[in-house]
Amino acid sequence: MRKIRVTSIALIALIALSGCKSYYESLFRTQDLDERFRGAMYYYGNGKYRKAAALFESMIFLSQGTDKEDSVQFYNGMSNYRYGDYITAEQNFNKFLEVFPRSAMAEEARFLRIKCLYEGTYRWELDQVPTQKAMATIAEFMYDNPQSEYYDVCKAMLDEFNERLDRKAYEGAKLYYTMKDYKSSHYALRSVLRDNSENRYREEILYYTAMSSYKYAFNSIKEKQKERYMTFIDDYYNFIGEFPRVNERKELDQLFVRAQKVVGLKAGLDSAQVAAAAQLAKEEAVTPRSGKNIRADRKNTKKAIKEAKKAVREAENRSAVARKVNEETSGTQRQNERRKARKEREEALKIYEQAKAKAKEKAEEEKK
Numbered sequence: 348m349r350k351i352r353v354t355s356i357a358l359i360a361l362i363a364l365s366g367c368k369s370y371y372e373s374l375f376r377t378q379d380l381d382e383r384f385r386g387a388m389y390y391y392g393n394g395k396y397r398k399a400a401a402l403f404e405s406m407i408f409l410s411q412g413t414d415k416e417d418s419v420q421f422y423n424g425m426s427n428y429r430y431g432d433y434i435t436a437e438q439n440f441n442k443f444l445e446v447f448p449r450s451a452m453a454e455e456a457r458f459l460r461i462k463c464l465y466e467g468t469y470r471w472e473l474d475q476v477p478t479q480k481a482m483a484t485i486a487e488f489m490y491d492n493p494q495s496e497y498y499d500v501c502k503a504m505l506d507e508f509n510e511r512l513d514r515k516a517y518e519g520a521k522l523y524y525t526m527k528d529y530k531s532s533h534y535a536l537r538s539v540l541r542d543n544s545e546n547r548y549r550e551e552i553l554y555y556t557a558m559s560s561y562k563y564a565f566n567s568i569k570e571k572q573k574e575r576y577m578t579f580i581d582d583y584y585n586f587i588g589e590f591p592r593v594n595e596r597k598e599l600d601q602l603f604v605r606a607q608k609v610v611g612l613k614a615g616l617d618s619a620q621v622a623a624a625a626q627l628a629k630e631e632a633v634t635p636r637s638g639k640n641i642r643a644d645r646k647n648t649k650k651a652i653k654e655a656k657k658a659v660r661e662a663e664n665r666s667a668v669a670r671k672v673n674e675e676t677s678g679t680q681r682q683n684e685r686r687k688a689r690k691e692r693e694e695a696l697k698i699y700e701q702a703k704a705k706a707k708e709k710a711e712e713e714k715k
Contacts, residue, residue, distance in 0.1 A: 374402055380409055384419065391426055400426035400435075417447045421456060428459055437463035457488050458497040465504055471511045471518070482508050510547060517548040524555050529563035533578075554595050557582035561602050576606040654702075661695070 374386040387402035403423035410419040424439030440460035444453060464481035485501045485508075492498065516539045523532035536556040539546060546552060560582045564575030583603050587596055 371398060375405055378409070380406065380413065380415060383409070384415055387422070391422060391429075394429075396426045396430035400430060400432075417443070417450050417452065420446065421450075421452050424456065424459065428463060433463040433466040436460075437467070454492060454495060454497075457492075458495075458501070461485055461488060461497075461501060461504070468508070468511075471515045475512060475515060478508050478511060513543070513546045513548055516543065517546065517552055520552070521555055524559055527562075529559045529566070533559035533563060533582075550590050550593065553582070553586040553589065554599075557586050557599055557602075561606065564606070573610055576610050579603075579606050580610065654698075 370386075371390075374383050377383055383402060383406055387399050387406070390396075390402065391399035400423060403419055403426055406415075406419045407423065410416045420439065420443045424436050424443060427433075427436035427439055437460050440456045440463065443450075443456050444460070447453060450456070461481065461484055464477065464484055468478045468481055469475070482505060485505050488495075489498060489501050489505075495501075520532065520535035520539050523529075523535050526532075533556060536552050536559065539552055540549065557579060560575065560579040564572050564579055567575050580603065583599055583606075586599060590596070
């Protein structure tokens, strides 16, 4: 009998919805809580979450003190959640938990509030205050409900948030390195590990810490280099102590050998460092140029520049002659003469620029 009655009510509702446009508005006017609740549940069940949310919201005061009070508030939050209004839904679930902390729907409401907070967070480049709020709520839920069916999902969310915060800290410190502010980069990177030694970007942080200290020492005045290279050596050993078999070690080994020469350390080298030293020596092996060769290069360069200047003058003279001839010629012949003179001048200028660039290159090489 009860089943027939429920079916009849559903049919009446369907007829009313299809035949009367004011049915939705009439639900707001009625003071019959049961009727308004059935209408709201009908809209909710058919995916009309925005209308359902408005109806449930209108029943909050009407349902106070009745057996439907907790259901009204819970489905108010559910309707906004399904509709995608996570900010309002989070507020609805929070209010529900304050009023009905021992409700049978409290655990689900707490989890759905977490989902709303999760949806309200931003990627790692942006503000992480919403992330930290969500993490605190998740940690509290996991502590209170260790056997919850939602425990593993919350754990995965928490892991994602931790990775996001770790990356933000690492990328923020590395930004100084990208800007070539190596002193600030070294300090910022070390601060990241001082605040969180378990940062999952620890390998990258230690690598850029060592690179920062090396480049800071390399760009320092000679009187400060020895002390600052010692800092790099400490950072180098910190890195290879934890990550001895990574690709970046080969690069750091070569820098270590260079720093060791400046500092004057006589400590023995392991196999990787010996290999790096041999490779470095091979790269730096350059046949010394004698003073005679240098003078000959200077002489040839000057001669090339002199010849280029002469070619430019000759081209200018031919251009002047061509202009004079152009005055006496006409049509196609005049155009041909102009193109020929322009081409000769461009070639002469090109020879001059090449000679000039070669002279500059030789000067820089001699300076090194």
